[in-house]
Amino acid sequence: MRQNPSFTLASDEGVKRLVREHPWATMVSSTDAAGLVASHYPVLLDETAEGITLLTHVGRPDEVVHELGRHEVLVIVQGPHGYISPGWYDxxxxxxxxNFVTAHLYGTPELLDAAENLRVLEALVDHFEDAMPEPRRMRGTAENGAYADRIAAGTVGLRIPITRFVAKNKMSQNKPAETVDRIIGELEGDGPYASPALAAEMRRTHEVLRAARS
Incomplete structure (x- = not known):
């Protein structure tokens, strides 16, 4: 991904926020057997680790298809994005x-044993179920626990310590304030390219910029 100093997202914390808020990721491997391979899985941060470490799982036989553990993989995480019309400028x-925010994360996966894999699966389920009015847990009952054990056997848990990343947050930082306000207004409207999520991300980005300049 080509970098531009105006749009570079260079901080670990900025990338972590992106992962926390947009955990659906694309994992890409360059394999000996099949060439380029891509899969899509939810990821979590290992909040106990230094730097950036991802926790996830794949369904068998993706660990073989991706040749996981044998080489570096690319994990792509993407936040809000959308079309910006020149008619919104002047x-x-x-x-x-x-406009978009995305991160390309690189690291070599560590394959987890069965017990660690189960803990990662439980953490993933809990993370998403916590927002539900009546959360369902993997092992909430004996019946659920037996079912979870069977399902877990068909998956492989991964820990991916990120050794480098390239991230970009392109939110019209190179435009005058009045143009930024106009773009945000259009994104918050009801037109064909309205995107409240992108508008909110733009507001956050420009509030941070204004605070840094003051």
Whole structure:
């Protein structure tokens, strides 16, 4: 991903926030047997680790297809994104663009044993179920526990310590304040390219920029 100093997301904490808020990730491997392979799984941060470490799982036989543990993988996490019309700028000539926030994370997966895998699966379920009015747990009952054990056997848990990353937060930082406000207004409207999530991300980004300049 080509970097631009105006849009670089360089901090570990910024990338961690992206992962926490948008945990659906794409994992890409360059394999000896099949060339490029991509799969999609939810990821969590290992909040006890230094730096950035991802916890996830794959369904068998993806660990074989990806040749996991044998080489570095690329994990792509993407936040809000959307089309930005030049009609939202001003009367001057302009081209359309796309605002987005994304991170490319690199690391070699560590395959977990059965007990660790089960803990990761339980953590994933708990993370998403906690928001439900009546959360369902993997091992909430004896029956659930037996079922969870059977399902877990068909998965492989992963810990991926991230050794490097490239991240970009392109939110019209190179535009005047009045143009930014106009774009946010359009994104919050009811037009064909409205995106409240992208508008909120733009607001957050520009509030941070204004605070840094003051």
């Amino acid at each position: 009367a001057n000539p302009a081209v359309p663009t796309w």
